[in-house]
Amino acid sequence: MSAPHGINPNIPHSARVYDYWLGGKDNFEADRRVAEQTMAAVPGIRESARNNRAFLGRAVRHLSRLGVRQFLDLGTGIPSQGNTHEVAQAEAPESRVVYVDNDPIVMAHARALLTSTPEGRTAYLEADVREPRTILEHPDTLATLDFTQPIALVMVAILMHISDADDPEGLVKAYAQALPAGSYLVLSHLTLDLIDKRTADDYVAATSSQAMHRTPRTGERISRYFDGFDLLEPGLVAVSKWRETPLFPDEPAWMYAGVGRKR
Structure with a gap:
């Protein structure tokens, strides 16, 4: 894979590391090095990433069956199987999705590969999720999503x-405040709660020197993101345990996941 203009292939990026774990080909040597180093030190991290991708599909499918027709997907990642609009439009072709990522590679692939049904619509913003006003007020967002109707x-x-x-809780609140009642939050997050201390220490040692920033948080911290939302069953759980059967046994489990409905 050649690097597009403006992309430094020597700097790893989370979307491309994740792409490697999912079996994709849109990554560079620097991304693969970080991915392999993490896999060597952190048992089950690749399987957890794949379970996380499967959670996205299950959550979008579930909400589509509840009648949700609009999705704002932040931190889209490089397109893979079971993208948000594919799952949603398989259930309801009129579904609308706005994808947001800050990596030009992600956006180039998204615009080329994530084509909507004729009845629905997709839009792609190259933007930083830490700037909610830029995203929420973007003309493409406003042309795609109706903020008087529920949005996931x-x-x-x-x-x-x-x-x-950068106050992640404040960011969630900023986005949530723009959504009408009856909207949903679909969220997963890295945690060290569900593993033993030695494995957690190995993870910290393996990732502390990496350029790619990741902050694991406790279930108590992650639950705060759902302030103003009612968690759907089964609540905030290991990502593999959110409804249906996981792709892989999630032992050890690295991710919490949950879906909440805005009051």
């Missing part, structure tokens, strides 16, 4: 890349 805010494995200094 998709924040799957994105907040772990937001440092505490």
